Amino acid sequence: MAPDERSDAELLAAHVDGDPLAFTELVRRHKDRLWSVAMRTVGDPEEASDALQDALISAYRRAETFRGDSAVTTWLHRIVVNAALDRMRRRAVRPWVPLPNEGDGEGVGDRSLLADRRALTDPHDAMTARELSMEIDQALAMLPPDQRAAIVLVDIEGWSVDEAARMLECPPGTVKSRCFRGRAKLAQTLAHLRNPDSNRIVTLHDDLGGEQ
Amino acid sequence: MNDNEEYDVEETPESVEMAELLRNLPDVAMPEAVWNRLATALSAEAAPTVAAITAAPSARRRRWLPGAAVAGVAIVATAVILPTMINTGANVADGPKETSAAVSLEPVTLDLVPARHVVATGTDYDEVGLPNQVGGLLNRVGMDSPAKMIAAANPEPPTPIAKSGSAPDMTTDITALHDCLVALAGDHNLPPALVVDRATFKGGPAAVVVFLHTFDKSEQGPPDTVDVVVINPPCTEQDRKDAMRMTFEVSRVTQ
Structure with a gap:
C-alpha cells in the first residue's frame, strides 16, 4: 500500500x-x-x-x-x-523513590556527587549504548512524575520549554524548574557513569564511539 | 522550593551535561503487540459509525490460529441458520473508503453456494485495519446491523458470483467456493458464511469470509460475535490449516 x-x-x-x-x-x-x-x-x-x-x-x-x-x-x-x-x-503504580537529598535543596547539582569514584574506569568497554539507555530510563523512572514529564518533553523529545508548558498546562518557569531539579537528581543517580579521567559523565555519543 | 513555583533557573554545568545526555536518548520503538492493540481499539471506535464490528474484549490478547502468515483474509459471522444461496453484491450500501479500487461484479453462474454474498471489493486487508475493513465490507453488502445479519438468514434467490480473470479458485468458481466453505465450516465447526470478499491481504491474493458466530437477542446474553478467517484462495488443505482467524464483537449500538 x-x-x-x-x-x-x-x-x-x-x-x-x-x-x-x-x-x-x-x-x-x-x-x-x-x-x-x-x-x-x-x-x-x-x-x-x-x-x-x-x-x-x-x-x-x-x-x-x-x-x-x-x-x-x-x-x-x-x-x-x-x-x-x-x-x-x-x-500510583510506580511510586517514585525519593533520593536522600530530596527536598532539602542540598546535593542538587553537587559536583562532588557527579565525580563519585564509583564511576566506571572505562565506560566504553563496560556498557553498550543500549545498556546506558536502559540505565538512564531506570533513573528517569525514579523521578517524581511532574519532573519526569518535563524532562521527557524538553530534554528527550526536544520540545521547547514554551511548548512543554502548553502541554503540561503550567507556566514555562515551572517547566524549567522541573527540568532543572530533575536533571540534578538524575545526575546524582547516574553519578557512577562519570568517567573520572575526563571528569565528564559518559554520553551515548561517547559510547557509540563518536558516531552521530 | 515548590516544583510548581515559577522562577528563573540558573543552569549549572551538570544540568547542561545531563540535558545533553538525555537529548541523545533514542526513541523507544512501540512494540508490535502494543500497536496492534491500539489500532484495534481505534478501529473499534470507528466501527459504530460504519458497521457493526467492534473489537471483542479479548482483543488485547488476540487469538490467532497457527500459521497466521496466510496471504488472505476470511471473515466469518455465524449465529442463526444462514441461507445457502448466494446473493448479489451489487446493490450494496456505501461503505468506508476502500484502499484500492473496487472490482466490478459480473454474473458468472447461478448455483447454491453456502454464502450470503460474494463480492470483490478490491480491498487490501491487513491485521491492523481488519475490524474497520470488515465493518466496511458488511456495510457494503447492507449488513450494517446485527438485525440485518439475522435477516440474512432468510433464504433469497441465488445471485451471481464475482467474475475474475485469474485462475479459478474459491473467489471465482462456484464449485471451488462451495467446496472451500463447506471444508472451512467442517474444519472450524462454522455455519455457512455471510460474506466472501475476493480481495488481497497485505498485497497478496486472499479471500475474506465472514461468519456470524454468536447472536443472542436478550439483553443479558453474551455479546454478539463474528469470527474472521483469512485464507489463501486456492483453499487447499494446507491453506485451511494456515488460515488466520479473529473474533470480534458485534456492537449492539448499531441495532
Whole structure:
C-alpha cells in the first residue's frame, strides 16, 4: 500500500469528516514518539500502553475540538502526556523513590556527587549504548512524575520549554524548574557513569564511539 | 522550593551535561503487540459509525490460529441458520473508503453456494485495519446491523458470483467456493458464511469470509460475535490449516 501523503492536519481533518482510516494513519506516523513519551513518563509498559490507548481514544473522540493553533503532534503529545500523568496520579503504580537529598535543596547539582569514584574506569568497554539507555530510563523512572514529564518533553523529545508548558498546562518557569531539579537528581543517580579521567559523565555519543 | 513555583533557573554545568545526555536518548520503538492493540481499539471506535464490528474484549490478547502468515483474509459471522444461496453484491450500501479500487461484479453462474454474498471489493486487508475493513465490507453488502445479519438468514434467490480473470479458485468458481466453505465450516465447526470478499491481504491474493458466530437477542446474553478467517484462495488443505482467524464483537449500538 502506498504511504499516505496527507499532512497531519489533513489526516485529522479527514478523520473529523468521517474517514475511518485517517486517525489510525496519523497515530501510526507518530507511534514511536508517542510511545516513548508514554513509556518514559509512566515507566511501565503495561501502564504506558493503557495510558496511550486512553489518550488516543480521547483524542479520536474530540478531534473536532482541535483548533489548529498548534501542530497536530503537539496536540497529540499534550493528550498523551496528560493521560500518562493522570494515570500515575490515580493509580500510583510506580511510586517514585525519593533520593536522600530530596527536598532539602542540598546535593542538587553537587559536583562532588557527579565525580563519585564509583564511576566506571572505562565506560566504553563496560556498557553498550543500549545498556546506558536502559540505565538512564531506570533513573528517569525514579523521578517524581511532574519532573519526569518535563524532562521527557524538553530534554528527550526536544520540545521547547514554551511548548512543554502548553502541554503540561503550567507556566514555562515551572517547566524549567522541573527540568532543572530533575536533571540534578538524575545526575546524582547516574553519578557512577562519570568517567573520572575526563571528569565528564559518559554520553551515548561517547559510547557509540563518536558516531552521530 | 515548590516544583510548581515559577522562577528563573540558573543552569549549572551538570544540568547542561545531563540535558545533553538525555537529548541523545533514542526513541523507544512501540512494540508490535502494543500497536496492534491500539489500532484495534481505534478501529473499534470507528466501527459504530460504519458497521457493526467492534473489537471483542479479548482483543488485547488476540487469538490467532497457527500459521497466521496466510496471504488472505476470511471473515466469518455465524449465529442463526444462514441461507445457502448466494446473493448479489451489487446493490450494496456505501461503505468506508476502500484502499484500492473496487472490482466490478459480473454474473458468472447461478448455483447454491453456502454464502450470503460474494463480492470483490478490491480491498487490501491487513491485521491492523481488519475490524474497520470488515465493518466496511458488511456495510457494503447492507449488513450494517446485527438485525440485518439475522435477516440474512432468510433464504433469497441465488445471485451471481464475482467474475475474475485469474485462475479459478474459491473467489471465482462456484464449485471451488462451495467446496472451500463447506471444508472451512467442517474444519472450524462454522455455519455457512455471510460474506466472501475476493480481495488481497497485505498485497497478496486472499479471500475474506465472514461468519456470524454468536447472536443472542436478550439483553443479558453474551455479546454478539463474528469470527474472521483469512485464507489463501486456492483453499487447499494446507491453506485451511494456515488460515488466520479473529473474533470480534458485534456492537449492539448499531441495532
